[in-house]
Amino acid sequence: MADVRPQGIKANASIRKVTVKLPATLKLSLPAKILADGYNMRQKSKWVVEAIQSLLAKNGWEGALLSELVVKPNTQDVFSIPDELVAKINMEAHRVALQNPSLNANQSTIIRAAINRRLIGFFQKPE
Numbered sequence: 001m002a003d004v005r006p007q008g009i010k011a012n013a014s015i016r017k018v019t020v021k022l023p024a025t026l027k028l029s030l031p032a033k034i035l036a037d038g039y040n041m042r043q044k045s046k047w048v049v050e051a052i053q054s055l056l057a058k059n060g061w062e063g064a065l066l067s068e069l070v071v072k073p074n075t076q077d078v079f080s081i082p083d084e085l086v087a088k089i090n091m092e093a094h095r096v097a098l099q100n101p102s103l104n105a106n107q108s109t110i111i112r113a114a115i116n117r118r119l120i121g122f123f124q125k126p127e
Contacts, residue, residue: 054118065113
């Protein structure tokens with residue numbers, strides 16, 4: 001019988017590495033919250049993906065971008081995000097930029113807003 005091994009995340013072509021600009025304080029507080037939520041650090045991207053899905057599922061989620069206008073990111077982190085979700089983030093960023101250019105919607109601000117919302121407790125696990 002052939003030895004069947006589980007495929008790693010890199011074996012899945014539908015996953016994209018996304019670099020997100022973050023404030024150092026947010027990056028430092030992230031591991032503690034991930035562990036407190038019952039995830040391990042290998043599941044960091046899963047935690048972030050759930051946060052993004054939860055944010056984008058809410059009506060009026062664009063309001064979360066207001067708090068990102070004052071954020072001064074000085075570090076970055078990398079997350080593995082499914083291609084479909086990356087496409088949805090980019091589509092939403094484009095839509096928001098057309099409707100309200102002052103919100104400065106882009107991939108990093110949307111992901112950062114989702115992380116911040118989950119950190120402060122505005123999170124509902126996606127189905």
